[in-house]
Amino acid sequence: MTDSAASIATHPMSSTSRRSPVTPPEQTMPARPRARAPVERPAYMVESVHNALVLLNAIRDQGAVRVSEAAREIGVADSTAHRLLSTLAYHGYVAQDADRRYRAGPLVGVGPATSELNRRLRDLSFPEMCALSKVTEETVNVVVRTDKLARVIASVESPRLLRAGNRVGHAPPARSAAGGKVLLAELDDSALRKLFRDEDRTDGLLKEMTAIRALGHASAIDEVESGLSSVAVCLRTVERVAVGALVVALPTGRYRGFIDAGGIARIHETARRIETSIEVLGLWHTER
Incomplete structure (x- = not known):
């Protein structure tokens, strides 16, 4: 007799020894998935x-x-x-x-900017963006690069009647937008050729990127939209890795006056304060 059998035999009142009849479980039908409620036409559809x-x-x-x-x-x-x-x-x-x-168009099929780091960059940049917009009276954006597109993830509109509008979600070609250009300039020539390998002429792009690296900022005049210009500098981590761009967008008629009044220096000053926040919060210590 095995140990298990002996154990059962020495406990005559056990459920096993009584062999009580087993009642078969109820036969239940599998639950039907709940049907999706039909979509109704809005009462006041636009x-x-x-x-x-x-x-x-x-x-x-x-x-x-x-x-x-x-x-x-x-x-x-x-x-x-x-x-x-x-x-x-x-x-x-x-x-x-x-x-x-x-x-x-180019925005069809572009996935949402759901990165948690993008959200945090937007949130910590916003107070400084408001301050820069207030002092310059121009629209201020934060842009990130997605492949060959420059996506606006945050915007503070100018209070002026004639202004660059809020373009959050807009994703123009990076090579034609100031924010996209300054982020493309972070790539070396080999990486740029690879990124734009399906385009015939890249020599002009490479020369422009070299100039942007030397200047430390990028401009776009009437390139994304007629009558609209912009200036951008990089936003960097403590390791000097660019994670976005700070952009001032304004009507082209005010561009030269903005530059002559020290606008680029103001953008750099604001970018440094945002970068301090990035460092204090410890963001981007690992690769994005």
């Missing part, structure tokens, strides 16, 4: 937003649309469709090709 989204869906499904096709799609006049498409193009969601058709 028609222009609805039409813009319908156009984005049409471009997604059809590849490209002309203004007249867009107008038929949403049942409006050509002029209204043109205004909607122009607004979407301004924000980077569509782009007009050589045949004057509208296709998906």
Whole structure:
């Protein structure tokens, strides 16, 4: 007799020895997944937003649309469709090709800037951005680079009537935006050639990056948007690794006056205070 069998035998009142009948478990049906509630049309839907989204869906499904096709799609006049498409193009969601058709723009498919470090950079920069905007009366942004795009993750608008608007989420080509340029200049020529390997001419870009490294700041005049200019410097960790750029954006007509009044020095001073906060909080001691 095994030890286990002996143990059972010496306890006659055990449940095993009584062999009480076993009641089979109830036969239960597996729970059905809860059906998703149907989406209801909003009682006060904003028609222009609805039409813009319908156009984005049409471009997604059809590849490209002309203004007249867009107008038929949403049942409006050509002029209204043109205004909607122009607004979407301004924000980077569509782009007009050589045949004057509208296709998906550079922001379509760009993932969200969900990095915790980006959020913390935005939060610790904000008080200094407000102070810089107050003293210069211009719009101040913080930009990070995502591949070949320069993404605005924070913005404080100028109080002036004529100003650069809040462009949070906007992601223009890095090589045409001041914040993108100053961050691209952190790469060496080999890395730049690799990043822009699908573009025919990079010699001009390499020369511009060399000049930016020597100056310590970058400018963009009427490159991202006609009538809009910007100046940017890097935001660095204590190890001198660039994690973003501090940008002042302003109407081109005020650009020269801003520079002559010592605007670049003010941006550098603000950047140093933000960098002190980065150091005090111990951010970016490891690779991003």
